[in-house]
Amino acid sequence: MKQIVECVPNFSEGRDAAAIDAIAQAVGxxxxxxxxxxxxxxxxxxxxxxxxxxxxxxxxxVLALFAAAIPRIDLTRHRGxxxxxxxxxVVPFIPIRGIDTAACVALARETAAAVAERFSVxxxxxxxxxxxxxxxxxxxxxxxxxxxxxxKMKLPEWKPDFGPAAPHPTAGASxxxxxxxxxxxxxxxxxxxLAIADRIARAIRHIGGGFRYVKAMGVELKDRGIVQxxxxxxxxxxxxxxxxxxxxxSEAARHGVNVVGSEIVGLTPAEALYExxxxxxRIEKFTxxxxxxxxxxGAE
Amino acid sequence: MKQIVECVPNFSEGRDAAAIDAIAQAVGxxxxxxxxxxxxxxxxxxxxxxxxxxxxxxxxxVLALFAAAIPRIDLTRHRGxxxxxxxxxVVPFIPIRGIDTAACVALARETAAAVAERFSVxxxxxxxxxxxxxxxxxxxxxxxxxxxxxxKMKLPEWKPDFGPAAPHPTAGASxxxxxxxxxxxxxxxxxxxLAIADRIARAIRHIGGGFRYVKAMGVELKDRGIVQxxxxxxxxxxxxxxxxxxxxxSEAARHGVNVVGSEIVGLTPAEALYExxxxxxRIEKFTxxxxxxxxxxGAE
Numbered sequence: 001m002k003q004i005v006e007c008v009p010n011f012s013e014g015r016d017a018a019a020i021d022a023i024a025q026a027v028g029x030x031x032x033x034x035x036x037x038x039x040x041x042x043x044x045x046x047x048x049x050x051x052x053x054x055x056x057x058x059x060x061x062v063l064a065l066f067a068a069a070i071p072r073i074d075l076t077r078h079r080g081x082x083x084x085x086x087x088x089x090v091v092p093f094i095p096i097r098g099i100d101t102a103a104c105v106a107l108a109r110e111t112a113a114a115v116a117e118r119f120s121v122x123x124x125x126x127x128x129x130x131x132x133x134x135x136x137x138x139x140x141x142x143x144x145x146x147x148x149x150x151x152k153m154k155l156p157e158w159k160p161d162f163g164p165a166a167p168h169p170t171a172g173a174s175x176x177x178x179x180x181x182x183x184x185x186x187x188x189x190x191x192x193x194l195a196i197a198d199r200i201a202r203a204i205r206h207i208g209g210g211f212r213y214v215k216a217m218g219v220e221l222k223d224r225g226i227v228q229x230x231x232x233x234x235x236x237x238x239x240x241x242x243x244x245x246x247x248x249x250s251e252a253a254r255h256g257v258n259v260v261g262s263e264i265v266g267l268t269p270a271e272a273l274y275e276x277x278x279x280x281x282r283i284e285k286f287t288x289x290x291x292x293x294x295x296x297x298g299a300e
Numbered sequence: 301m302k303q304i305v306e307c308v309p310n311f312s313e314g315r316d317a318a319a320i321d322a323i324a325q326a327v328g329x330x331x332x333x334x335x336x337x338x339x340x341x342x343x344x345x346x347x348x349x350x351x352x353x354x355x356x357x358x359x360x361x362v363l364a365l366f367a368a369a370i371p372r373i374d375l376t377r378h379r380g381x382x383x384x385x386x387x388x389x390v391v392p393f394i395p396i397r398g399i400d401t402a403a404c405v406a407l408a409r410e411t412a413a414a415v416a417e418r419f420s421v422x423x424x425x426x427x428x429x430x431x432x433x434x435x436x437x438x439x440x441x442x443x444x445x446x447x448x449x450x451x452k453m454k455l456p457e458w459k460p461d462f463g464p465a466a467p468h469p470t471a472g473a474s475x476x477x478x479x480x481x482x483x484x485x486x487x488x489x490x491x492x493x494l495a496i497a498d499r500i501a502r503a504i505r506h507i508g509g510g511f512r513y514v515k516a517m518g519v520e521l522k523d524r525g526i527v528q529x530x531x532x533x534x535x536x537x538x539x540x541x542x543x544x545x546x547x548x549x550s551e552a553a554r555h556g557v558n559v560v561g562s563e564i565v566g567l568t569p570a571e572a573l574y575e576x577x578x579x580x581x582r583i584e585k586f587t588x589x590x591x592x593x594x595x596x597x598g599a600e
C-alpha cells in the first residue's frame with residue numbers, strides 16, 4: 001500500500017494574494033505532492049495549506065514552502081489576530097494511510113534538521129515529535145510569540161531542537177511535529193440552556209476527568225435556539241466518535257434533553273466513520289480492506 | 301471528479317489456469333483498466349473478474365475480454381455446476397463514483413452493440429438495462445442454459461436485444477447490463493434455532509413483504525452453534541444497512557433473541573458505511589466530501 005502523509009502548514013501571510021499563491025504553487029510544483037486545500041484569513045493574517053504525498057514528497061514540499069515563504073514574509077512587520085512565532089509558523093505531519101505516527105515523528109525530525117540547516121531557522125518539535133512534555137503543546141512553545149522570541153530563546157529550557165539558538169531575523173522560528181488527524185465534531189442538544197452543554201463538555205473532556213483524546217466546550221447556536229457540545233477529537237482511534245456520542249447522549253438524557261444532531265466540521269478520515277458503522281452494526285472482523293474504495297486507492 | 305465504473309464479468313472457464321490468466325491479462329492490458337480481483341471455481345467451471353475504470357476503458361475492457369474468451373471457451377464441451385448461457389456469461393456495469401445508473405445503462409447498451417457487431421454474439425440486456433420487465437432478472441434469461449438456447453431464441457419474446465437471433469456456435473449468448481453494487485450482509489443471531497432465522501429472513505425480504513432491495517434466507521452456522529440471516533442488499537442507497545439491521549434486531553427481540561454480530565462478505569462501497577455512521581451518530585448535512593479519502597481520490 002502506498003504511504004500517504006498529510007501535511008498542514010500554517011504560514012503568516014493571509015492578505016497578499018500574489019504571495020499566498022506563489023507559496024502554495026511552490027509546494028504544489030514538488031513531484032508527488034497534491035495540494036488539497038488552501039484557506040487564508042486576512043484578520044488572522046495567516047494561511048493554512050493542506051497537501052498530501054509520500055513521506056519524501058512531503059519533506060520536499062515543506063522545504064519548498066520555506067524557500068518560498070522566507071523571502072516573502074517579514075515578521076518584524078506582521079500584525080494579525082492569530083498568535084505566531086514564525087513566517088512558517090507550524091507544520092504538522094499526519095499519518096493517513098500505510099504509515100504510523102512513529103514514522104511521521106521520524107519524518108518531522110528529518111525535515112526539521114533539513115530546514116534548520118538550509119534556512120538557518122530554529123525549529124521546535126511538538127506534539128508526538130516533542131523532545132519533552134513541556135514542548136508537546138503548541139501554545140507553550142508559541143507563548144511570547146515572535147516579539148518575545150529572542151529573550152525566550154536565551155533560556156536554556158527553550159534551546160531549539162534544531163538550528164541556531166536565536167531567531168531568524170525575519171522568519172522567527174518554526175514548530176514542526178507529528179500528530180493524529182483531528183476531527184472537529186459537534187453534538188447538538190435540543191435545549192437553549194448553555195449550562196447543560198457546558199456541564200456535558202466538562203464531563204467528557206480529558207481535563208475534567210473525561211476521555212483522554214477529547215477537548216470540548218459548550219457553545220450557543222443562537223439562530224437555532226439550541227446549544228452544542230463543540231468537540232475536538234485528537235485521536236479517533238483511541239477515543240472513537242461513537243463512544244463520545246453515546247456518552248453525550250446519556251449525559252443529556254439525565255437532564256431530560258435529546259441529542260438532535262451532530263456535525264463534522266472540515267474533513268474526517270474514512271476510518272473514523274467505518275468504526276462507527278462497525279460498532280452500531282456490530283460487524284465482526286471488519287477491516288478497511290472490505291471497502292471497495294480501499295481497493296481502488298491501492299490500485300491507483 | 302473522475303468517473304469510476306466497476307465491471308464484474310463472469311466467464312465460463314474455471315479450470316484451465318493458462319486460459320483464465322490469458323483472459324484476465326487481456327483485460328488488464330487495456331489502458332485505464334485496473335483489475336482488482338479474479339476468482340475461479342473449478343466446480344462451477346467459471347471465473348469472476350473484477351475491474352474498474354472510466355466508462356470508455358470499461359467498454360474496451362469488455363471487448364478485450366470477449367476477444368480473449370471466445371477462442372478459448374467452447375460451451376459445447378463445457379460442464380459445470382453453475383448455470384450459464386455463454387462463454388462470457390454475464391457482464392454487469394456498476395456505478396461507483398461520479399456516475400449514475402442511467403449512465404451505466406447507456407454504457408451497457410453501447411458495449412452490447414459493439415460486442416454483437418464485432419463478435420456476432422447475441423446479447424440480452426438485464427437488470428437496470430433490461431428492455432422489458434421479463435428480462436430484468438438474470439435467471440429468467442438464463443433459464444434453459446446454453447443447451448436450450450437455440451430453441452429458446454426461436455421464440456419471438458426471446459429475440460436478443462442486439463446481434464443475431466441464433467446462438468454463437470461455441471460462445472452461446474451473453475447478458476450485459478447495469479446494476480447497483482451488491483452488498484452481501486449477514487446478521488448473526490444468538491440462537492441455534494434455524495426457524496427463527498428463516499422467519500426473520502421472510503419478514504425482511506422483498507418477496508415476503510419486506511424491504512424492496514433485500515433478498516434473505518436463514519442459514520445455520522454449525523461450528524458456532526448459532527444461525528444467521530444471510531442477506532443480499534441489492535440497492536444500499538434505497539434500502540440502507542442500518543434499516544435492515546434495526547429491523548432484524550427488533551424481530552429477533554420478539555423471539556427473545558439477540559443480534560450477536562454481523563458480517564460483510566466481499567466488498568462494500570464506503571458510502572454504505574458512511575450512511576450507517578451518519579444515521580447512528582445523527583450527523584447533519586453529511587456529504588462524502590467531508591471524508592479525507594474522497595478528497596484524496598479526487599486528487600489522484
